[in-house]
Amino acid sequence: xxxxxxxxxxWRSAVDLVWTHYEDSEDxxxxxPQSGDVYLVTAAAHxxxxxxxxxxxxTLKQLIPALAAALNRAPDDQLAAxxxxxxxxxxxxxxxxxxxx
Amino acid sequence: MPSPSSPLACLATSGVQVAIGPFLxxxxxxxxxxxxxxxxxxxxxxxxAGEGGHFDIAVVSSRGVRxxxxxxxxxxxNGERPFLPLPGKLAGAGFEWSxxxxxxxQAPRWVAVHAAVVERxxxxxxxxxxxxxxxxxxxxxxALNGWRLFxxxxxxxxxxxxxxxxxxxPVSLKNASIEIIRGRGADVVFxxxxxxxxxxxFVHMKPPVQSVRxxxxxxxxxxxxxxxxxxxxxxxxxxxxxxxxxxxMTDQSFNYNHLGTKGFACVADLVRQCDCxxxxxxxxxxxxxxxxSLASS
Numbered sequence: 505x506x507x508x509x510x511x512x513x514x515w516r517s518a519v520d521l522v523w524t525h526y527e528d529s530e531d532x533x534x535x536x537p538q539s540g541d542v543y544l545v546t547a548a549a550h551x552x553x554x555x556x557x558x559x560x561x562x563t564l565k566q567l568i569p570a571l572a573a574a575l576n577r578a579p580d581d582q583l584a585a586x587x588x589x590x591x592x593x594x595x596x597x598x599x600x601x602x603x604x605x
Numbered sequence: 606m607p608s609p610s611s612p613l614a615c616l617a618t619s620g621v622q623v624a625i626g627p628f629l630x631x632x633x634x635x636x637x638x639x640x641x642x643x644x645x646x647x648x649x650x651x652x653x654a655g656e657g658g659h660f661d662i663a664v665v666s667s668r669g670v671r672x673x674x675x676x677x678x679x680x681x682x683n684g685e686r687p688f689l690p691l692p693g694k695l696a697g698a699g700f701e702w703s704x705x706x707x708x709x710x711q712a713p714r715w716v717a718v719h720a721a722v723v724e725r726x727x728x729x730x731x732x733x734x735x736x737x738x739x740x741x742x743x744x745x746x747x748a749l750n751g752w753r754l755f756x757x758x759x760x761x762x763x764x765x766x767x768x769x770x771x772x773x774x775p776v777s778l779k780n781a782s783i784e785i786i787r788g789r790g791a792d793v794v795f796x797x798x799x800x801x802x803x804x805x806x807f808v809h810m811k812p813p814v815q816s817v818r819x820x821x822x823x824x825x826x827x828x829x830x831x832x833x834x835x836x837x838x839x840x841x842x843x844x845x846x847x848x849x850x851x852x853x854m855t856d857q858s859f860n861y862n863h864l865g866t867k868g869f870a871c872v873a874d875l876v877r878q879c880d881c882x883x884x885x886x887x888x889x890x891x892x893x894x895x896x897x898s899l900a901s902s
Binding site for chain 1: 844846847848849851852855856862863865866869870873876877
């Protein structure tokens with residue numbers, strides 16, 4: 505994981521991603537045109553990405569309560585850990601990028 | 606050597622053109638093994654003297670002492686040599702492997718997914734599996750039981766229509782599958798048995814003549830099935846989330862990412878219009894009944 509994944513680091517979404525969803529499950533599939541890679545992600549991960557993409561919550565500090573609200577659950581330590589891990593995954597996959605780097 | 610009137614008479618000189626599904630393949634070879642292979646397994650295909658084609662495959666002997674001692678087959682594909690020389694007895698199979706390379710790498714009009722495909726009533730069933738999972742065995746058994754063989758190796762998706770293009774060719778069978786399929790078709794023609802570079806026994810099964818004659822009739826994708834042969838396992842056909850099926854299909858695609866977003870969207874749309882399943886089985890007769898029922902529903 506990027507060492508600089510701090511609470512206040514601002515994130516932006518990668519452009520031109522192709523998201524696909526089917527009605528028979530909550531999972532999403534995303535295609536990254538620049539790398540040609542395809543990823544299967546959870547609905548929560550897609551929501552997290554959407555919160556960054558629409559500018560609602562560009563930092564980890566903002567993402568945790570925003571994701572909690574979107575998922576209708578408490579912004580507890582478990583959710584914070586999941587958010588951090590998912591953000592790290594999306595960073596490594598090139599689905600999001602820190603603005604300041 | 607072939608008689609002057611044989612369609613294969615020019616095989617060793619200017620070469621012949623073989624019409625295989627949507628492709629015109631130019632083949633040249635001075636090896637008897639290739640002539641015998643084409644004669645037995647491509648006897649129902651249109652073969653004519655001529656040059657040019659979508660792909661150019663030459664399977665030629667080595668020169669010098671290698672022509673007589675441990676003879677080799679050299680594969681020249683569209684002017685390149687993508688493979689090391691093969692033992693001469695694998696020359697016929699070398700043609701098939703060369704054609705696989707061509708379709709997987711040099712057929713950009715289609716999205717090519719590694720899968721077997723059979724068709725019934727205008728609807729195509731796609732079998733996507735890792736090597737050794739029983740894909741070809743099931744494909745061959747279906748082709749001998751009323752389904753039309755589309756392809757043992759490739760699901761060719763036309764991005765403009767979303768439909769599947771057939772590529773009927775000999776079915777590659779390995780190890781125990783050889784005896785299983787031999788026991789199911791007394792009239793079925795098989796090529797010579799060989800041992801591949803991984804030590805597996807293999808043969809190629811001649812495609813049914815109706816599949817060859819209908820080699821330009823496309824079909825609508827209807828089912829994606831991920832089969833797995835498991836010793837002693839009762840047949841289980843379970844729904845598979847489409848997102849998982851899409852991940853598998855893209856993972857097994859040779860060229861979707863070369864087509865960029867259009868290629869991905871093509872595979873995603875195919876999955877959207879299919880019912881997707883995992884299949885585990887050990888009883889081939891039982892699974893044939895289950896898939897017959899699926900096609901009738």
